[in-house]
Amino acid sequence: VKPLVLVHGGAGDIPESRVQMKLDCVCKAASEGYKVLNKTGCVLDAIVAAVEIMEDDESMNAGKGSVLNLDGEIEMEALICEGRNLNAGSVTLVQNVAHPITLARLVMEKTPHTMLGAEGAKRFAEKMGIPYVQNDQFIIQSAKDALKEFKEHKLDPSRTEIGERPGEKG
């Protein structure tokens, strides 16, 4: 089998103004993942490397750049699965962590559980030595603008056709 890392940067009504930044990011992530896969031979290392790049990129709705809930907060989620033995780990309602995908991998590898959420995930991240990041550092202006527009227009979260970020989906 030819080694391959395939990535996506999210589905939605992405406006023309955001097309190039999305393409730049997915190409960079795919390239880095492929490099890691060829170097380590490990599919988990490869996909984590690719996703971490996208979590660090403000143009993506994950990690830095995540959209906001009604309280103006970020609540992130991630899932990782391994096909060899059907192992999996996931996290939900996560805050203060730069790379939720890495936390999900630790849930898979270091706990007897499959899914951790909210306060428990936070405590586990601390226990694993994952650096605490202030939530303010994840929140970008376009996410604030999107929430403002959402509230002003009482939008349905499933609608996709309005504005830049309000249509960004999970």
Add this chain to the structure above:
Amino acid sequence: TVGAIAVDISGHLASATSTGGITGKMKGRIGDTPLLGCGGYADDDIGAVSTTGHGESIMRYNLAQRILSAMNNGQSAQEATKSCCEGMTARVGNSAGAITLSKDGSVGVFFTSKRMAWAYQLGNEIHYGIDAGQHLIMKV
């Protein structure tokens, strides 16, 4: 949402998905991303999937699991990804996208939304796109 799936030289597969969710969600809302069979799945006997789109619809339809089931029933990675994304939109409404790899490394990319950015590298070429049916190649 972002996602990555990979296959190695021995056919081992893995899937990862990460998201900030959806603008204006209620505090405590959980989407499809962290749920097995919804936000993603990987099984060396079939393939690997990562999904994106309207989380509540993806959950109700079990999109990732359905794509792998379709592949297990003989569809290619591309056929399964297309038929299941379209099936979800037809059955429960709203849009979704997915990337899929089969155990032999075949690629599937499809979305019922307006756009979805995707990419993979093969040798010294990066294959990528964002609009429906678009498949661009860049030398690296």
